[in-house]
Amino acid sequence: MDNLIIQGTDVTPSVNFDLNSGIFEISGVSRPEDVIVFYDQPLDWLREFEDNLFDNPSLKVELPELVIMFKMSYYNSSSSKYLIQILSHLKKIENSGIGVAVKWYYEEGDEKMREDGEDLADAVEFDFEYIEYED
Amino acid sequence: MESYKTIVDYKGILTFKTIGFLINDLKNKRAPFQIEMVLFKKLVTLMIETLENVLKYSDHFLDYVQIHPNHQPEFHLSRNGKSFTIQSSNPIKKDDIQKVKQKIDLINSLAPDEMKLLYRETITNGEFTEKGGAGLGFMEMAKITNQPIRYNFTSLSNDFSNFELILHIRKS
Numbered sequence: 001m002d003n004l005i006i007q008g009t010d011v012t013p014s015v016n017f018d019l020n021s022g023i024f025e026i027s028g029v030s031r032p033e034d035v036i037v038f039y040d041q042p043l044d045w046l047r048e049f050e051d052n053l054f055d056n057p058s059l060k061v062e063l064p065e066l067v068i069m070f071k072m073s074y075y076n077s078s079s080s081k082y083l084i085q086i087l088s089h090l091k092k093i094e095n096s097g098i099g100v101a102v103k104w105y106y107e108e109g110d111e112k113m114r115e116d117g118e119d120l121a122d123a124v125e126f127d128f129e130y131i132e133y134e135d
Numbered sequence: 136m137e138s139y140k141t142i143v144d145y146k147g148i149l150t151f152k153t154i155g156f157l158i159n160d161l162k163n164k165r166a167p168f169q170i171e172m173v174l175f176k177k178l179v180t181l182m183i184e185t186l187e188n189v190l191k192y193s194d195h196f197l198d199y200v201q202i203h204p205n206h207q208p209e210f211h212l213s214r215n216g217k218s219f220t221i222q223s224s225n226p227i228k229k230d231d232i233q234k235v236k237q238k239i240d241l242i243n244s245l246a247p248d249e250m251k252l253l254y255r256e257t258i259t260n261g262e263f264t265e266k267g268g269a270g271l272g273f274m275e276m277a278k279i280t281n282q283p284i285r286y287n288f289t290s291l292s293n294d295f296s297n298f299e300l301i302l303h304i305r306k307s
Contacts, residue, residue: 077271
């Protein structure tokens with residue numbers, strides 16, 4: 001299975017799901033013109049990844065712990081339900097016995113972005129690590 | 136005494152591109168209006184959620200505003216002292232008024248903890264139409280402003296009313 005790389009734009013986030021390092025990163029702005037079309041690709045990729053794991057349990061041994069990093073500068077309310085779906089897939093992967101760490105980055109002083117992360121974490125019952133960064 | 140000032144003003148058909156132009160317009164006004172980063176981010180979020188809400192339902196009223204151009208959507212962001220006001224208006228089908236009113240009234244009636252629960256329930260189990268809406272945009276507006284969402288419906292014709300949305304946020 002190939003890694004997933006989607007270049008970011010002014011209105012869509014960068015997506016980099018790297019199986020070799022186990023680092024999955026979503027960053028930037030998310031207010032796509034068609035949110036369903038944009039998130040179709042990462043969600044399909046995660047479904048395929050999940051299917052591979054369940055079909056080949058030996059893969060679990062080879063995989064490093066997965067780290068999912070969200071570095072969003074902005075996402076609209078329509079995008080939030082797709083971020084939840086991504087997190088739900090990762091939760092299933094975690095429940096299958098693979099370690100998954102979620103790192104939520106937010107700009108220094110941007111308490112709203114931190115609270116948005118807390119809302120998502122609550123909704124999927126995931127423990128996030130919150131990391132404040134300077135712009 | 137600080138006086139009332141318009142920051143962003145728009146009247147016309149909204150497109151996805153127009154929203155991009157209006158966001159850039161607000162970005163360009165940040166320095167002259169000395170809006171600090173945290174408040175600026177909140178204003179951008181409120182602006183986007185408000186405009187995207189109008190855009191989502193544009194196909195419902197496009198034919199109507201072509202015949203009645205004076206009823207085209209409007210967006211206005213202004214500052215009065217430490218207070219910022221966002222006002223938007225657009226035609227809405229009279230058949231849709233009750234649905235919108237119920238969503239906003241429910242959100243306005245909730246305490247912050249109840250809002251968190253509703254948000255969590257909506258985001259995980261909420262019914263989303265192909266337009267994407269399940270009231271998340273209104274919840275976001277209420278969470279950011281920490282105040283009830285003000286709105287008005289004014290009849291325009293047999294089939295349409297004007298939907299006016301008003302949000303206030305204060306500089307801390």
